Amino acid sequence: RIQGQRDVGLSQRGRVMASGWRLPADLAGHRWLSSTLARARETAHLLGHPEATPLAALNEMHWGAWEGETLAALRARHGAAMAANEARGLDFRPTGGESPREVQARLRPLLARLAREGRPSVAVAHRGVIRALYCLASGWDLTGRPPVDFDRESMQRFRLSRDGRLALDRLNERMRAAALARACAARGLSVALVSGGRPLRHLELGRARLIQLEPWLRSRDESFAALIGPGDRPLDAALQAARRARLLEILEAEAPRVLVTEHYPFGRRKLRFELEPLLCAARARRPRPWLVASVRDLLVRKPAEKTAWMAEAAAAYDRILVHGDPALIPFEASFAQTAALGERLTYSGYVLEAGRPLRRPPRGEVLVSAGGGAFGLALLTSALVARPASRARDLPWRLLVGDNLPEADFLALRRAAPAGVKVQRARPDFPARLQTCALSISQGGYNTTVAVLHAGCPAVIVPYEADGQSEQRERAELLARRGWLTCAAGGDRDPLALAAAIDRSLAAPAPAGRPDLSGAATTAEPSGRSRVSGAMSDLDTAFYRYPPRALVGDYIRSGVGTAFGLVVLATNPVNPWLLGIFGSLSAAFALFGLRTLRHHLTEVAVNPEGVFVKDIGTRGLAWPALDQVKLRFYGTRRQARGERVSGGGFLQLTLRGGGRKLVFDSTLLGFKDVAWHAARAAREKDLPLDPTTAGNLLDIGVDADSDAPHRQSAAGAAGPGGPPLxxxxxxxxxxxxxxxxxxxxxxxxxxxxxxxxxxxxxxxxxxxxxxxxxxxxxxxxxxxxxxxxxxxxxxxxxxxxxxxxxxxLAPAGPRMRALRGGRISIIFQEPMTSLSPVHTVGDQICEALLLHRKVDPQQARAAAAETLRLVGFPEPARALKTYPFELSGGLRQR
Known part of the structure; x- marks a missing residue:
């Protein structure tokens, strides 16, 4: 409902949501303010700041007679008049209420006072107040739909100058590293992005965290020959030591499962003084994190000796993740030693910076941009000169200037701009503006080029080529040959050449197709090509892959097994499933380049009926039992002892009656490959499946008669010889x-x-x-x-x-109660209204297992932890002890 200035408290759902919020560390020491309305004061209290000063200026906009109404009811009552009002924008006053401009007017004295005092402040306010601040900061005139959607669970940051002027800082606080961080965090992974450059505005990370490395560094000039810190201080030994020590502190505090370096060792070589110690410290950690190099599609061409050093340094990494499309630009096009990277090289597709949606499309404007702006002045100046000589002279132009361009140059551009040209600082809605612009003129950096390709707009790329920088020109020329854009090399120095390129781009036909732009999602997807985030999840299901039967011997003979504490090879015809159960983890981690393994057999017991195998870990009982079933070990007993599996996952298998019957008893799902090989091996050896095992296999969709683990039987929808489920x-x-x-x-x-x-x-x-x-x-x-x-x-x-x-069946009868939650489950739509806020995650999952499965509490918790692991929880055992409101929205849905 439209609450406005009705003084209602938070709903129970609102209390739970606010209780789960975590504040950024950089807010420590800020002054806290709130509106005088109860829901704002209660939110401040839940955030740990009951001392927040209540100010009437921060109260929500007064909606007059509309307060307490729903928008749907107003639309039904006022019909076309309401629709016309909404289409016109927000520049109106509801009957008996106040207009957004009046909200701005009551905020101005408060902003002036805060500016004079100069103390950073946090205000708990309302959407109408935030929208009014946005208008004051951006100049939006309230016509049409708002350009930005303000997330209800986010913080909006504004910068306030001493004269009381307001500017945008970061909206919806939550472009390659940021996009990857957001995508991984959206899958429920805990992601921290460490930024060592100048602090950035408009950096949206979703649920990922930003750690700003201090002191920050930037390039002194276009040559990138030297780095300088705050106050243009040269990078000396003291600055190096301070950054190196801080990076090692972050590594110790975060204890990452995966460490990703952006572009290094294929670039950023001047940061070796801090990155090499970081990588050495990471390799020494136990468990050792995965090391991943995140690389753009094209490298700046280097002399042979530097290329050799890159290949040598890359040998320490587990994965080289190239954010490009090999069908367009293979990595070997700019890196001669690509073959030395072997199977560690993976393409993710281009990483797209999606940006914020643009609700009010521009009127076919020409958009001129130069990335961060540090080295874009020549392009921006050339564009102003080229405008009257081009076919786009009558269109409105907008020059977006990055934060790194000095203020004096920015003001000079503004003064030089003729009528019809707007000169502004870079905007967070840049990708959305590309979607609707008549033409884009920009440099050819990775992020900008990918955004242009995604938008599909006519585009002129003016590659940056100072001091032998070849990457942008090569990429632009390759894309130009495919008709996806126009390359204007030298256009920043020759305005007439730039004007000719503008005319060619406007006359060109629309391109057909575009390259793979799924890089962020692929990087974050455990089952995707890169499997980077899979390493973050303990024993991720994507890693339960092992060599098919024909390759088992090759796998063992290759010597991979000797690099681990334990690898099992069965000498009987059942070796595929035995390798799958006992050795799949070894094989999978070997195939993905990991050097250590802590997950082996935990317990094997022998009885007159056969062999019972439980858990994946090690104990002394494993040796005589496995000798009895003729299993051969690579490694020593000392290496195998004392290791324990994390996450509590287990699988039970029994060979009963001296190997005459196979019993597959898994309370967990996600082992389809293993189950299929087990069932196939049993069929090949004429081992009958007991009825329970047959039911368990069908439960998880395994048909031993099919010729592939995940292929359904040809018997049709009903499954093999029976009715539908x-x-x-x-x-x-x-x-x-x-x-x-x-x-x-x-x-x-x-x-x-x-x-x-x-x-x-x-x-x-x-x-x-x-x-x-x-x-x-x-x-x-x-x-x-x-x-x-x-x-x-x-x-x-x-x-x-x-x-x-x-x-x-009677809904409360014993048969229906056994089916409900035991054989059939329902997953409700909204986790915060379906999960109990006063019971832990573990208690809520274990309750159903204890009621419907013959397990004790310890087994139930192990199974519960495994189910969390199967849906990508980073730390399943710890998650069992949490309450739903302590989890991110994505994890709550899982």
Missing amino acids: LEVRDLEIAFHLPEGRLEAVRGASFSVPVGGTVALVGESGSGKSVISQAIMGILPKPARITGGAILFTDPAEGPQAQPQDIAK
């Missing part, structure tokens, strides 16, 4: 309300095959949730199933299992 036939559901009978679902029919997925797609109110509630037997009281059937065939009952109509 779930079949809904002509389902009808009605709500019996005081107003009458309401039909919510009429004639719904679908089936879910064994091992398959079915998606119900429909608009809001079409009955998707009601169907799910009917399957689970949790329909609300007014609802009744009035027709049709819901047939469930339980795989645990074996091949003779018969479909059961669960629509006819």
